Amino acid sequence: MNQDLAHRAAEAARILRESRYVVSLVGAGISAESGIPTFRGPAGLWTRTGQPGNDQYQRFLADPGAWWRERRAALASGAYWSWERAIPNPAHCALAELEDMGVMRHVITQNVDNLHQEAGTRSISEFHGNRFKMRCIDCNRRWARAEFDTLSDALPTCPDCGGLVKSDTVMFGEPVPEDAIKRSLEEAEQADCCVVIGTSAKVYPAAKVPLIVLATGGRLIEVNLVETPLSNHCAVVLRAPAGEAMPAIVAALRGAGGSD
Numbered sequence: 001m002n003q004d005l006a007h008r009a010a011e012a013a014r015i016l017r018e019s020r021y022v023v024s025l026v027g028a029g030i031s032a033e034s035g036i037p038t039f040r041g042p043a044g045l046w047t048r049t050g051q052p053g054n055d056q057y058q059r060f061l062a063d064p065g066a067w068w069r070e071r072r073a074a075l076a077s078g079a080y081w082s083w084e085r086a087i088p089n090p091a092h093c094a095l096a097e098l099e100d101m102g103v104m105r106h107v108i109t110q111n112v113d114n115l116h117q118e119a120g121t122r123s124i125s126e127f128h129g130n131r132f133k134m135r136c137i138d139c140n141r142r143w144a145r146a147e148f149d150t151l152s153d154a155l156p157t158c159p160d161c162g163g164l165v166k167s168d169t170v171m172f173g174e175p176v177p178e179d180a181i182k183r184s185l186e187e188a189e190q191a192d193c194c195v196v197i198g199t200s201a202k203v204y205p206a207a208k209v210p211l212i213v214l215a216t217g218g219r220l221i222e223v224n225l226v227e228t229p230l231s232n233h234c235a236v237v238l239r240a241p242a243g244e245a246m247p248a249i250v251a252a253l254r255g256a257g258g259s260d
C-alpha cells in the first residue's frame, strides 16, 4: 500500500473511532469492482440494449400483464442470469466487518445487486431496490424473487393488500420506495459520520444523506477514484479503489496500521 493511502486510512480510522454513530452511503463504484456492468458508457448495458424509457414505470402500471410476460420470456432465455455470478469484493467485506466491529450502524446503498448482504451486512437500506426481490407497490411488502419466478400466474398480486407486484428494482419513472427513504433519513439524522463510497450523490434521495450529516455537524469520509461535489466538504478523502481503501481503514482500526 502506498504511504499516502495508509496515512489517509489511518486518519479515517481516527475519525471513525471518535464518532458515535456511523453510516455509509454507497454507489455504483463499489459494484463496478465486482464486475457488475455499468448502465452508461461504451460497455454499458444500455449502450448495448437501449436505455429503458423514462416512462418505464408508467408503462408497467398501464399494462402490468405485458411486463410479466416480457419478464417470463427473459427468464426463459437466461437473460437475467449474467450478474448472478458477481461476488462481493474486499470493500463489501470491509463494510460487513465494520458492522461486526460495532463501528458501522447502517449502510444506505444505491445498488441492487445484493452484494452487501452476501458479504454479511445486515443493517441496510436500498434506495433502488434489490434485484433478487419482488415488491408490492402498495404496501411495500417484499419477497424473494424465486417465489415468483416459478409461478405460472400471469399477474400475481399481493396476498396482504391485493396490490400489484413487480420487481423490487426501481424502474425509470418510479419513486424510490417510501420505507427506504424514511429509514435512510432517520439513520442519517442520528449519524455524526458518513462514509461515502463510489458515489457522487448528486440525485435525491441519496444527495440528502451526506447533507443531513454535515448540517448536524457530522463529518464525511469519501472513498472515490474521482473528485465529486462532496470532496471539498470531506474530513478525509481516499482516492483509491474501494476494494483497497476500505480494507485499509479496517486494518488501521484494528491497529495493524496497514503495513506495506
Ligand SMILES: [Zn+2]
Pocket: 136, 137, 138, 139, 140, 141, 158, 159, 160, 161, 162, 163
Ligand atoms: Zn401489498
